[in-house]
Amino acid sequence: MSTTENASGAESSAITAGLHPSSGESVAPAPRRGVGWALLASELSVLFRRRRTIALLAALAAIPILIAVAIRLSSSTRAGRGPAFLDQITQNGLFVGVAALVVAIPLFLPLTIGVVAGDTIAGEASHGTLRYLLMAPAGRARLLLVKFAGAAAFCVAAALTVVVAGTLIGALLFPVGPVPLLSGDTVSVGEALLRFLAIAAFVAISMLGMSAIGLFFSTLTSVPVGAMATTIAFAVASQILDALPQVAWLHPWLFSHQWLGFADLLRQPISWQTFGDNAVLQAGYVVVFGALALARFLTKDVLS
Amino acid sequence: MSAPERTAPSAEPTSALAIETRGLTKRFGSQTAVAGIDLAVPRGSVFGFLGPNGSGKTTSIRMLMGLVAPSSGEAQVLGSDISTGVGDVLPRVGALVEGPAFLPFLSGAANLNRFDAADRWAPSATRRRRIADALDAVGLGAAASKKVHAYSLGMKQRLGLAGALLMPRELLVLDEPTNGLDPQGTREVRSLIRSFADGGTTVFVSSHLLAEIEQVCSHAAVLSAGALVAQGRLEELAGEARVRVVTPDAAAASTVLTQLGLAVQTTPADAAAPVATDAGPVVLASVGESGVDLDRVVDRLVGAGVRVRGFALEQPSLEDRFVALTGAGFDVDH
Numbered sequence: 001m002s003t004t005e006n007a008s009g010a011e012s013s014a015i016t017a018g019l020h021p022s023s024g025e026s027v028a029p030a031p032r033r034g035v036g037w038a039l040l041a042s043e044l045s046v047l048f049r050r051r052r053t054i055a056l057l058a059a060l061a062a063i064p065i066l067i068a069v070a071i072r073l074s075s076s077t078r079a080g081r082g083p084a085f086l087d088q089i090t091q092n093g094l095f096v097g098v099a100a101l102v103v104a105i106p107l108f109l110p111l112t113i114g115v116v117a118g119d120t121i122a123g124e125a126s127h128g129t130l131r132y133l134l135m136a137p138a139g140r141a142r143l144l145l146v147k148f149a150g151a152a153a154f155c156v157a158a159a160l161t162v163v164v165a166g167t168l169i170g171a172l173l174f175p176v177g178p179v180p181l182l183s184g185d186t187v188s189v190g191e192a193l194l195r196f197l198a199i200a201a202f203v204a205i206s207m208l209g210m211s212a213i214g215l216f217f218s219t220l221t222s223v224p225v226g227a228m229a230t231t232i233a234f235a236v237a238s239q240i241l242d243a244l245p246q247v248a249w250l251h252p253w254l255f256s257h258q259w260l261g262f263a264d265l266l267r268q269p270i271s272w273q274t275f276g277d278n279a280v281l282q283a284g285y286v287v288v289f290g291a292l293a294l295a296r297f298l299t300k301d302v303l304s
Numbered sequence: 305m306s307a308p309e310r311t312a313p314s315a316e317p318t319s320a321l322a323i324e325t326r327g328l329t330k331r332f333g334s335q336t337a338v339a340g341i342d343l344a345v346p347r348g349s350v351f352g353f354l355g356p357n358g359s360g361k362t363t364s365i366r367m368l369m370g371l372v373a374p375s376s377g378e379a380q381v382l383g384s385d386i387s388t389g390v391g392d393v394l395p396r397v398g399a400l401v402e403g404p405a406f407l408p409f410l411s412g413a414a415n416l417n418r419f420d421a422a423d424r425w426a427p428s429a430t431r432r433r434r435i436a437d438a439l440d441a442v443g444l445g446a447a448a449s450k451k452v453h454a455y456s457l458g459m460k461q462r463l464g465l466a467g468a469l470l471m472p473r474e475l476l477v478l479d480e481p482t483n484g485l486d487p488q489g490t491r492e493v494r495s496l497i498r499s500f501a502d503g504g505t506t507v508f509v510s511s512h513l514l515a516e517i518e519q520v521c522s523h524a525a526v527l528s529a530g531a532l533v534a535q536g537r538l539e540e541l542a543g544e545a546r547v548r549v550v551t552p553d554a555a556a557a558s559t560v561l562t563q564l565g566l567a568v569q570t571t572p573a574d575a576a577a578p579v580a581t582d583a584g585p586v587v588l589a590s591v592g593e594s595g596v597d598l599d600r601v602v603d604r605l606v607g608a609g610v611r612v613r614g615f616a617l618e619q620p621s622l623e624d625r626f627v628a629l630t631g632a633g634f635d636v637d638h
Contacts, residue, residue: 038421038428046418050409128405129418132467135369135401136422137394143422302371 097166117214404464
């Protein structure tokens with residue numbers, strides 16, 4: 001519709017022509033409105049193409065690689081020393097992924113989750129893009145939902161990265177065979193891989209509560225580093241409390257309580273009890289902190 | 305002279321107004337940023353929103369765009385109350401508020417794609433073409449795939465304008481649109497504003513640069529320390545033409561001018577006008593609707609025995625009015 005006018009070369013006339021449909025006087029947009037998946041697609045594409053996200057995932061992938069290389073280079077690993085599953089790796093490379101998760105869960109993994117979840121709203125605010133998204137209009141509740149979905153997608157990606165990178169490097173450097181479980185049974189390589197995927201799902205779900213906390217802190221500030229640091233500090237504090245027997249009554253309510261509780265998935269028959277408990281606990285945190293974030297964000301004066 | 309009441313909201317039917325506010329107020333703690341303004345922006349107008357830095361322009365715009373909740377008062381944008389229906393109206397509004405803002409690590413086109421994807425009313429089928437058109441319209445076609453952190457301030461400003469043009473709009477709200485632009489870019493923005501006004505779009509443009517406003521606007525409002533001090537058509541705001549007589553016989557001159565139907569200004573309307581010059585006292589009288597034959601004014605004065613040392617017909621500039629209304633000081637209002 002704009003080709004003829006653009007050919008005139010005059011800047012101003014090209015503007016009018018190119019941007020106003022020549023079809024009619026009305027400049028009102030079509031009353032139809034889409035479901036709005038485009039915003040989620042755009043958010044995921046920006047998140048996972050961003051160099052920082054790629055660097056975070058690369059750092060997570062480096063954990064199993066470092067573990068595997070270190071064990072391969074050292075002559076012997078005495079049983080019972082170091083994190084769980086570490087001594088099993090020389091017998092079966094498939095354990096690298098699980099061992100790396102055990103190493104990553106207390107600090108490295110929450111660190112990356114805190115960065116992504118703390119950045120969700122505060123990052124947009126600090127760039128000033130929040131006001132433009134809201135004026136688009138994205139809708140405040142919808143934007144918050146999309147941001148949480150992005151953070152949740154990162155949780156899945158982070159857990160998968162550790163497990164997949166660990167399995168690959170383990171297969172490369174160590175023998176691979178049927179996997180002995182904690183219950184003493186042995187399962188085939190295929191079933192073991194499925195169980196590792198279930199563990200990745202368990203870990204991803206474990207991080208959802210923390211993501212919701214990060215989302216809430218992110219709505220409180222326009223300084224993303226502040227929201228990130230607070231979220232990570234919360235994760236550390238939760239684990240410290242979980243280690244103090246004096247507050248044992250509090251332990252079942254801490255969002256980090258079940259973080260390492262995926263051992264049940266390595267038993268025969270498989271027990272989904274912890275998986276379910278953890279999912280309920282995390283869902284509780286998502287509901288509470290999601291509601292807090294929503295209440296805060298819906299009424300927030302956007303001044304950035 | 306032109307009190308805000310001149311174009312009170314009640315003067316025109318609601319449907320004729322693109323933006324209408326009544327007593328719109330925003331307080332931050334004890335500080336009042338916007339103090340009960342009554343704006344009436346007619347549809348199809350190019351409305352200049354003037355005021356010194358810190359006078360509350362951007363806060364007012366943020367309230368109109370639903371970014372900030374008013375402390376009191378009400379406002380309607382395109383007929384929808386901002387406290388309830390701003391989401392339904394915003395797709396029809398293109399806005400540039402407090403400078404452009406983008407994710408620096410994305411290209412210009414990718415940033416626009418993001419904003420457009422956020423708008424559920426924007427059809428995805430035409431997204432790519434609409435973005436290309438908007439970028440071409442602001443002269444950024446060649447830099448579309450460049451990352452925004454490599455953009456100059458002027459290029460970001462252009463990209464911000466492109467963002468406001470992604471969809472056909474009924475109302476464009478442009479906060480300081482020429483900030484950071486070179487003279488060429490400023491001219492392009494002016495012609496862009498004119499072309500949109502010609503197409504029937506209401507353009508609400510805020511600025512502290514009077515030259516911009518004078519050249520493109522049909523209406524203007526002046527904000528000072530959060531309060532609206534003037535509003536109306538541009539020619540009304542600038543004030544009426546007046547005669548300036550330098551004479552030692554000020555009293556006699558006033559009498560003659562009054563008899564001629566001119567309105568003598570006993571006190572100068574603005575601080576910029578000198579009360580007296582080296583040549584003698586000055587009498588100012590606005591011509592108004594008197595229909596007096598100005599060629600005969602000096603003749604009549606001399607005929608009445610008034611010693612005329614100087615005579616001039618002058619048109620007060622908008623800048624004179626602006627300074628008179630907002631104070632000549634350069635300090636940010638508190």
